[in-house]
Amino acid sequence: MESWINDLRYGLRTLAKSLGFTLVALLTLGLGIGANAAIFSVVQGVLLRPLPYQEPERLVRVFHAHAEQGVMDGSFSPQDFDDLRRELLRDDGAWERLGAWFFVPGHSTMTLTGQGEPRRLEAAMVSADFFPILGVQAARGRTLLPEENVSGRDRAVVLSHRFWRRAFAADPRIVGGALRLEGERFTVAGVMPPSFQFPAREVDLWAPISLIGEDDIPHLRGLRWMQVAGRLRPGATLASAGAQTDALLGRLAIAYPDTNEGWGAARLLPLQEALVGDVRPALVVLLAAVAGVLLIACANLANLLLARAATRGRELAVRAALGAGRRRLLRQLLTESVLLALAGGVLGLFLAVWGVDALVALAAGELPRPDEVTPDARVVAFTFAVSLLTGLAFGLLPALRASRPDLQGGLKEGGRGGSEGRGRSAARNGLVVAETALAVVLLVAAGLMLRSFWSLVHVDPGFRAENVLSLSLTFPEYPEPAQLAAARDEVIRRVGELPAVIAAGASKTLPLEGGGEPYGFTVPGRAGALAEVQPQAGTFIVSPGYFRALGIPLLAGRIFTARDDDGERPVVVVNRAFSRQLWGGEEAVGKTLLLGEIPLEVVGVVGDVRSGGLAAEPGSAVYIPQSLAPRSDMKLFLRTAADPLALAGAVREAIWGFDRDLPISDVAALPQVVAEDVARPRFLTILLGLFGALALTLAAVGLYGVVAYGVGQRTHEIGIRMALGARRGQVLAGVVAQGMSWTLLGLALGLAGAFAASRLLAGLLFGVAPTDALTFAGVAVVLAAAALLASWLPARRAASIDPLTALRSE
């Protein structure tokens, strides 16, 4: 133990003595380990940390699946959910509880009035079993009681901690008090703890699902809108629960063929997996990237240590002559490298603490569970383990070589351990080749993501977002549908008359967020499967000004007019994809579709919009006028002549001039909304770009170090060459050629590695192949240029060697 302490003390002293080396090593390690710690913090918080609920491993998300339609994440109808509860919650079954909720951000809202400006709150409508399944108690007050989830008695809500703090400054007196929601009085039953953010972080309050009446969403077996989760009994497996659920759904599919045919199976996922599953590939890629950066850093440090070992030959020879065995020397050297790595780890941890906040900010809401991304004890343990491994990784090879010192050479008068042997320089060159290859793989990954991101932001979304202001509005429940229509038309008319507004239009959803209604149409004159059609992107309920406001091009016929909105002669507009799908090259305008019994005449064909997001191909879509399906939630789009945000105040005034209690939210310029659609690829692109740049820098510095060291070792030789008449250019070319030969080998290996590894990225790429030749070629050029610079700098020094000085110094 004591000799360990001695090793440690000597190690510290050695590091302090060569301050330049130590600082460079610490910075390299701090960046490498810090990047790993930061990304691991994200992985730990998002993927690994158990959900903050009671026995979270027993929580399961249940999806209704229809294999033929490719639906794997469907919801349940209220009738199917009731059957599930009635049949599956038996004492001998796998399920202990099943609960349901309805929450779609931006669409399940409640309007809060009487507290200053009217506000739209994100409300999760939850069943009686929702809180008991998760096993979470309220931080203040209580959760909802079963008897509060009955129509007519459902006037209680539970607030999220975030909303409670933001809206009520964490006033404890609000619990038990009242709020006016949707014009009615609700009791605040409790406030949840800050960690409770289910089903989504955006939730402001939880309300009884019994509030969703027939008028809001028809309670039909064929209409699936309830999201379901359950708690397994202790010891029950996902497989047994799945089998029991499938068996019941199979029976329902037979019993109700009209609505349930094909819906005979469930897909079960552990709740945690369901919450975070889709960011897993991106995080795995990032983790691999930072591990690559750290490996490059290790190769660099191993090279530095190899160079240093050559200058420490005398010290090690003396130690050996005084009786230090090989194991003892190895331990001394490894102690130094591990010490260095641990110090780098501490620095890295500081960088990670700072970096994690930046990461979460950069992710712009695209990370699930962002509040749980904080460096905790596990992150510290991970960093410690990584540092230890790093120390061994970069220290072992140099230590193994240095622990066999050349005793005679090292102890000779003036001897510094002799010149570097062929084996040692081969190891150094091999390390440069390896780090170059790794850097190439990382750069290719970064390059592919960059090209993919470029394609994504330059794809035609099918509408023109510039100069469009978008905002959300929620109308109150009017006794008559006509009143809603009148209110809606009046609001659109008022904002449309504002001086800077060129066009005003409305629909239920934003153009890239999907949300088309799943209506099925019948094509008259066709039989069987050909007669039924459900547009892939769905059916959108829009106002007459919608197409002009969003700049969606009219390709044939006409768009809606105010007369279409009265609903007397129902008409539809279809997009090009729908027209081609149904009628091929035939003229669509003038054709008829049936929605139930209602005949709809196709009056126009418009361009395709990427309604499922920029990365998704546009699907077939149908547009119907608002009068056919009135909605109280509305997105308003205003095409303006100038900066759209400058108009926001006037728009608010115009709307509140009509009704002071109308809640306005999500006021934004549409380009900003479009930018949010690419937040996740942007996050991945920026990070991979950063890590790629870091890898390139480290590899170039590594190459520089090796070439410069080689030049130092060859000073005498170069001096002789120049004394014998070698020209500067020849010396320069010779040194550069040596550096480039290692680089080209690393480049070749790296390109082959990238060719194999880039397949892992395939699922994250848009509009670019994982083997994109341009990216590969670009990376090769960038890396070769960096290597040329890294070799040229020491080569220039070699070429300026004065032969006389070089020969005298030997």
Added chain:
Amino acid sequence: MIRLRNVERAYRTGPVTTWVLRRIDLDVGEGEFVTVMGPSGSGKTTLLSILGMLDAAWSGEYWFRDEAVHALPQKKRAELAKRHIGFVFQSYHLLDSLTVAENLDLPLSYRNVAKAERQALVAEALDRFQIVGKKDLYPSQLSGGQQQLVGVARAVIGNPALLLADEPTGNLHSAQADEIMKLFKRLNDEGTTIVQVTHSERNASYGNRVVQLLDGWIAGTTEGERQAPR
């Protein structure tokens, strides 16, 4: 104590073999003070390295106190050297990052001597060589003579039976050199066997036998009355 029979050492560079030592037969008795002399390149330092078991690539027989060194694996040779042999180098070879006391402690720590015993031995050596006041200084803070004093103290701290010295005074001026040689003589008088390599006749006169090397061969041995210079 030492018996060399037909010891040879050569370096191979490609197809060329360069002989450094040829058919060396040498006996050194317990308590002797032997000086190895000869021109540069005659093989003096190589011979010392073989005696100190730092060099393994030789042929022939080497007996150390009835132990057949030539038959021992390298690890055992290192053990043997660690127990019985101390080294003094021309350029002292003190470790720059360690203090005087730590330099003295180093060979003991490699011999796994217990801490308390090591502290006692270091204290005793500091006292014996009168360098107590220098114990916390680093080598760079000492004069050449003082550094070699520490080098000798370090070599003998484990009480070795054999002390090997390679040009121990090569970097010192004459007064310092005499001090060191007197010290050697005292150690020899106390029973330590010494083999030194030197160019200096004056230094050789402290010993009781001179072995002359020439081109790797033993060119002659001068036995003589020990005659310390005044």
